Amino acid sequence: MTELIWEGKYKDGKKTSPVRIALPFQTIETINESVQQRQQSLDFFSNGKPTEWRNRLIWGDKKYVLPSLLPEFAGKVNLIYIDPPFNVGADFSFTATIPDDPEIDNVETTEFIKQPNIIEQKAYRDTWGKGLDSYMQWFYETVLILKELLKEDGSIYVHLDWHVSHYAKSILDEIFSYENFRNEIIWKRKGGSANPLNRLGSVTDSIFWYTKSEKINFTQQYSLDSDDVRKYIEERFNNVDENGRKFMKSPIVSPNPRPNLTYDYKGYTPPKNGWSISKDIMEKWDKEGKLYFPPKERGDRIYRKIYIDEYIGQPIQNLWTDIFVINPVANERLNYDTQKPEALLERILKSSSKEEDLILDCFCGSGTTAAVSEKLNRRWITCDLGRFAIHTTRKRLLGIPNIKPFIVQNLGKYERQQWIKAEFENQETRITQEKTYLKFILDIYHAQSLNGYIWLHGAKAARMIHVGSVEAPVSVGDVKNIIQEFWKIVGKSKDAKTNGIDVLGWDFAFDINETAKQFAATNNVDIRFKKIPREVLEKKAVEQGEIQFFELASLDIKTKIEKKKLTLTLNNFIIPPDDIPEEVRSAITHWSQCIDYWAVDWDYKDDTFHNEWQSYRTKKSPQIELSISNVYEQVGKYTVLVKVIDILGNDTTKALTIQIK
Numbered sequence: 001m002t003e004l005i006w007e008g009k010y011k012d013g014k015k016t017s018p019v020r021i022a023l024p025f026q027t028i029e030t031i032n033e034s035v036q037q038r039q040q041s042l043d044f045f046s047n048g049k050p051t052e053w054r055n056r057l058i059w060g061d062k063k064y065v066l067p068s069l070l071p072e073f074a075g076k077v078n079l080i081y082i083d084p085p086f087n088v089g090a091d092f093s094f095t096a097t098i099p100d101d102p103e104i105d106n107v108e109t110t111e112f113i114k115q116p117n118i119i120e121q122k123a124y125r126d127t128w129g130k131g132l133d134s135y136m137q138w139f140y141e142t143v144l145i146l147k148e149l150l151k152e153d154g155s156i157y158v159h160l161d162w163h164v165s166h167y168a169k170s171i172l173d174e175i176f177s178y179e180n181f182r183n184e185i186i187w188k189r190k191g192g193s194a195n196p197l198n199r200l201g202s203v204t205d206s207i208f209w210y211t212k213s214e215k216i217n218f219t220q221q222y223s224l225d226s227d228d229v230r231k232y233i234e235e236r237f238n239n240v241d242e243n244g245r246k247f248m249k250s251p252i253v254s255p256n257p258r259p260n261l262t263y264d265y266k267g268y269t270p271p272k273n274g275w276s277i278s279k280d281i282m283e284k285w286d287k288e289g290k291l292y293f294p295p296k297e298r299g300d301r302i303y304r305k306i307y308i309d310e311y312i313g314q315p316i317q318n319l320w321t322d323i324f325v326i327n328p329v330a331n332e333r334l335n336y337d338t339q340k341p342e343a344l345l346e347r348i349l350k351s352s353s354k355e356e357d358l359i360l361d362c363f364c365g366s367g368t369t370a371a372v373s374e375k376l377n378r379r380w381i382t383c384d385l386g387r388f389a390i391h392t393t394r395k396r397l398l399g400i401p402n403i404k405p406f407i408v409q410n411l412g413k414y415e416r417q418q419w420i421k422a423e424f425e426n427q428e429t430r431i432t433q434e435k436t437y438l439k440f441i442l443d444i445y446h447a448q449s450l451n452g453y454i455w456l457h458g459a460k461a462a463r464m465i466h467v468g469s470v471e472a473p474v475s476v477g478d479v480k481n482i483i484q485e486f487w488k489i490v491g492k493s494k495d496a497k498t499n500g501i502d503v504l505g506w507d508f509a510f511d512i513n514e515t516a517k518q519f520a521a522t523n524n525v526d527i528r529f530k531k532i533p534r535e536v537l538e539k540k541a542v543e544q545g546e547i548q549f550f551e552l553a554s555l556d557i558k559t560k561i562e563k564k565k566l567t568l569t570l571n572n573f574i575i576p577p578d579d580i581p582e583e584v585r586s587a588i589t590h591w592s593q594c595i596d597y598w599a600v601d602w603d604y605k606d607d608t609f610h611n612e613w614q615s616y617r618t619k620k621s622p623q624i625e626l627s628i629s630n631v632y633e634q635v636g637k638y639t640v641l642v643k644v645i646d647i648l649g650n651d652t653t654k655a656l657t658i659q660i661k
Contacts, residue, residue, distance in 0.1 A: 001178070004170040007133040009140065018141035023068045025058070026412035029643075031394070031611040033405040038610055055406040057370065057397075058383035059390045062362045064411055064418075065383045066145040069360075073381070077149045078217065078357035081348055081369050083159040083340060084139065097335075098580075098647060099622055101590040136167055142362070143175050149360060153215035155182075155352040158208045159340070165206045176210040183209045187344065188321045207348075221351050222313035226322035229314045237308045239292075249292050249303035252276045266293070268302050316347065323347070331620065336366035336392055345372040353378055367393030374400055387649040395597060395616050407608075416470035416506060419537045441467045441504060444536055444547050455485040460502070464489070468505030468532065475509045479516040483523050500526040504549060510641060510655035513552055551576045553652040555644055564635070564660050568600065568642065569627040575646050595624060597645040602630045604641040604655065611643070632660045 008016060030038070037052070058065055146156060156176070160168055173181060185207040223229055236248040254261055258274035265275075265282055275282065285291050285304065294300035323343045326333045332342060345368050353359060355377040361369035364384035370393060373380035384390055390408070397403055424436045438457045442449055447460035455478070458465035466482050468474045486501055501520075508529055509516075520527035530549040556572035575594045588594060597616035601609050615625040632638065640656040 001174070002170075003174065004136070004167065006136045008137040016137065016141070018067070018144055019063050020067045020070075021064065021418055022071050023064060023411045023414040023418060025056075025068060025409040026414070027407050027409050027608045028412070029408040029609045029611055030054070031398070031406055031408065031614075032403055033610055033612075037405060053379060055370070055374070055379060055404065056381045056383075057364070057367075057390060057393055057406060057408045058381065059385075059387065059408065059410045060383060060415065061385050062142065062383060064415055066142070066149070066362060068411065069381070070145070070148060073358070073360075074148050075151055076358060077360045077381075078151055078154050079349065079353040080146050080150060080154070080156040080360045080362075081159070081345065082142075082146070082156070082361060082363050083338065083365065084142070084363050098584060098587045099593050099596075099617060102592060102623065104589065132164070132167060135164060136171060139164075139168055140171050140175070143171060146360075146362070147175055147212060150212040152213050153217045154212050155217065156210050156212075157185075157348050157352070158210075159205060160208070161205045162202055165208075169208055172208055172210055176212065180211045180213065181208070182211060182216075183318045185209060185318050185320060187323065188319075189325050209352075217352055217354070217357075219351055219354075221316040221347055223316050223322050224311075224313040226314075229322075232314060233308065233311070237311070239305075241289075241305070246308040247292075247305040248308075250306050252282075252302065252304050265302065267296060268293070271301060316351075320344075320347070333619070334366045334392060334396060335619075336389075339366040340368050342368055342372050342375075345369055346376065349373060349376055349378060364389050364393055367396045371396055371400060374403060391597070391645055391649040395618065398614060398616065399618065413470055413472075413506070415537065420470055437470075438467050441532065441536065445502075445504060445549060453485060453489070455482045456489065456501075463500040463502050466501060466503045468503065468507075470506060473507035473509050474503055474505035474512060474529070476512060476516045476519070479503065479512070479527065480519060483520060483525050483527075486525060487523070499524060500528070503527060503529050504532050505529065506532050508552065510653050513554055513654070550650075553644070553646065553650070555642070555652050555654045557642055557654060557656065559656060559658065561658065561660065564632045565629055566602075566632065566640070566658055566660070567627060567629040568640070568656075570595070570598065570644075573644060573646075573652075575650075580648075592624070592626060594646050595644055596647045596649075598624070599643045600628065600630070601641040601643075602632075602638065604639040606639070609641055609643060609653070616645075635660050 010016065150156060158168065158172060187205045187207060188203055189205055190203050237246045239247050239249060241247060252275055253271040254273040254276045256273055261274035261276070261278065262270045263275070263279055264270065265279070282291070290305045292303040292305050294303070323341055326339060326341050333339070349359065349372055357378050359369060359373045359378045359380045361380070361382045364370065364382040366389070367382065370380045370382045374397060382393065394408065397406065420433065420437060424433045439449055442458040442465060445458070445460065445465065447458035447465045449458050450456055455466055456464045457467045464486055482501060482503065490499070512529060517527060529552045531552065533547055533549065535547055553576065554572070554574040558569040558571045560567040560569070570592070573591045573595055580588070597614065599611045599614035602612055604610070613628055613630070615628070617624055638658045638660060640658050641653060642656065643651055643653045645651045
C-alpha cells in the first residue's frame with residue numbers, strides 16, 4: 001500500500017507512538033443527580049459494587065484524556081464523531097458577552113473576543129506549528145488511540161474540509177485500512193455567495209466514514225426534505241384514491257426470473273420474470289387496500305400503492321444537501337464558531353448507533369454530539385481542552401428537558417504528578433525534585449528563592465511567596481503555618497519591610513478566601529491567593545509566553561434561615577479584571593454582570609460537588625436569579641457549597657456551614 005510520509009512520523013526507523021500514560025480521572029462535579037441517586041451511588045461504591053452509568057464531560061488535553069480512557073473503554077465505543085480543527089487560521093478564541101446591568105434599562109449588551117490562554121495556544125502550535133507535518137502527526141496519533149477505543153462493529157466519522165481532507169484520508173486508510181472505508185459524505189453546508197478571487201467558492205465539507213472491521217452497525221436513513229425528494233414527490237404522487245389520499249404506483253416486478261413467484265392473481269397475468277413478492281404478501285396487501293388494479297382491457301399489471309402520508313422518503317445517499325447551517329437567529333445557535341447543526345449529528349448517530357450505545361467526541365466544542373446523544377438516548381463521553389467549551393456544553397445539556405445525571409471530570413493532580421515526573425525526571429531524590437519544582441514556579445512568577453524555610457519559598461517586591469503542592473489544595477491549616485513562619489522571619493529582621501504574602505496554589509480549600517483571610521487580617525498580614533495556571537504544565541509554553549497568575553475571585557453570599565428553610569442570596573462577586581479588555585471594563589456597572597452561571601450543593605459531604613440547583617444565562621433567558629431557597633427534611637448541621645462561573649468560564653466555589661433547627 002502507498003504510504004504517506006511526513007516529518008516526525010518516524011524516529012530512528014520506527015513510527016512515533018502517541019502518549020500512552022493512563023491517568024485516573026477526578027470527578028469534580030455531578031450534575032442533576034437526585035438525593036436518592038446520590039445515596040445509592042454511595043452505597044454501591046462503599047459495598048464494592050459498580051455504580052450506575054454516568055455520561056462524562058471531561059476537561060483536559062486529549063493527548064492525556066484518550067489514553068486514560070483505554071483501560072475502561074478499549075473496544076467498547078460504538079461510534080466516534082470528531083470535528084477536529086482543519087483550518088490553519090482556527091484558534092481557541094471565543095466571543096464573551098457582558099450581560100446588561102439588571103438595575104439599568106435599555107443598555108446594550110457588550111461583547112469582546114477572549115483570546116486563547118497559553119496552554120490553548122500551545123495545543124494550537126502542536127497541531128499547526130510546523131504546518132501540515134505537525135498536523136498530520138497530531139492527527140495520526142489521535143486516530144491510533146481512537147481505533148483502539150472502537151468496538152469491532154464500531155464506526156468513526158471524521159469531519160473535515162478541503163484544507164486537510166486529502167491528507168487525512170491517507171492516514172485513515174493506513175490506520176483503519178482502505179477496505180474499511182465506507183463513504184465520503186459531502187455536506188453542502190451553505191448556499192452560493194460571491195466567489196473569492198480566481199477560484200470557486202467552497203460550500204461543502206467532507207465527512208469520512210470508516211468502520212473498525214468488516215462488521216458494521218448500520219441503519220438506513222431516509223429524507224423528505226431535499227430538493228430532489230420534493231421534486232420526486234411532486235412528479236410521482238399524482239394519484240388519488242376514493243378517500244382523497246394521494247398515492248404513487250410502484251411496480252412489483254422481479255428484476256430476475258423467479259419461477260416460484262410466477263402466478264396469476266385475480267385474472268392478472270404475472271410479469272415475464274414473475275412478481276417481486278409472494279402470493280401471501282400479495283393477498284395481505286390486497287386486504288390492506290395497498291394494491292392498484294388497472295383496467296384489464298389495457299393489459300396493465302398490478303401495482304403497489306404507496307401513500308404520501310406513509311412515505312418515509314428516499315434513502316439517504318452520500319450527498320447531503322438537506323441539512324443547513326445554523327442561522328443567526330435560530331434557538332439552537334450558541335454563538336460558538338464551530339457549532340454544527342443537531343440535524344447533522346442526528347443523522348450520523350441514527351445511521352451507526354442504537355439506543356444505549358456509547359458515543360465519543362473528543363473535540364467537544366459547543367457540545368452538539370453530547371446534546372444529540374442525550375436526546376436520542378445514547379450514552380456519551382465528550383472532552384475538550386477549552387474551559388469555555390466545557391462551560392458552554394454544561395449549560396447546553398442542562399437546557400435539555402429531563403436530562404439524565406452526568407459528571408464533569410478532569411485529570412487534576414494526576415496530570416500534574418505526571419508532569420512533575422516527566423519535567424524533573426533526572427533529579428536524584430524526591431527532595432531535589434521538590435526544590436526544582438519550587439524554583440521552576442518561582443521563576444515563572446519572577447520571584448527569588450528562599451532557602452531554609454518550610455512554608456515560605458520565595459520573595460518578590462517585598463512580598464513573601466508560598467508555592468502550593470501539586471498533591472492537595474492549599475488549606476486553612478496551611479495558611480496558619482505560613483503566617484506563623486512569616487512572623488518568625490519578620491521578627492528576626494529589623495529591616496523587614498513587608499507584611500504581605502502571595503500564596504500560589506493549584507487548588508484551594510473552599511473557604512480559603514474568607515476563613516484564611518480573616519485569620520491573616522487578625523495577624524496583621526496582607527495575604528493574596530493566586531491560582532497557578534494550567535499553562536505551566538507545558539514548559540515550552542512557559543518559555544514562549546508570559547504566564548499570568550490571577551487572584552481568586554471573591555464571592556459574598558447572604559443566608560436566611562426560617563425553620564427548615566434556607567435562602568441564599570448572592571450579594572457581591574468581585575472578579576480580577578485582568579482577563580477583560582480595558583476598553584470594555586466600563587460596561588460592567590453591576591457585579592452580577594460578571595456571573596454567567598451559579599449552582600448549589602445543599603448537602604456537601606466532602607466528596608464531589610453535586611449540582612442540585614442552578615441558574616444560568618441563555619440567549620432566550622439572559623437574566624439569572626440571584627436568590628434561591630431550599631427546605632430541608634431533617635434538622636442538623638449542613639455544609640452548603642455554592643459554585644459561580646464567570647463570563648470567561650472560570651469557577652469560584654464557596655462553602656457555608658448551616659445549622660437547621
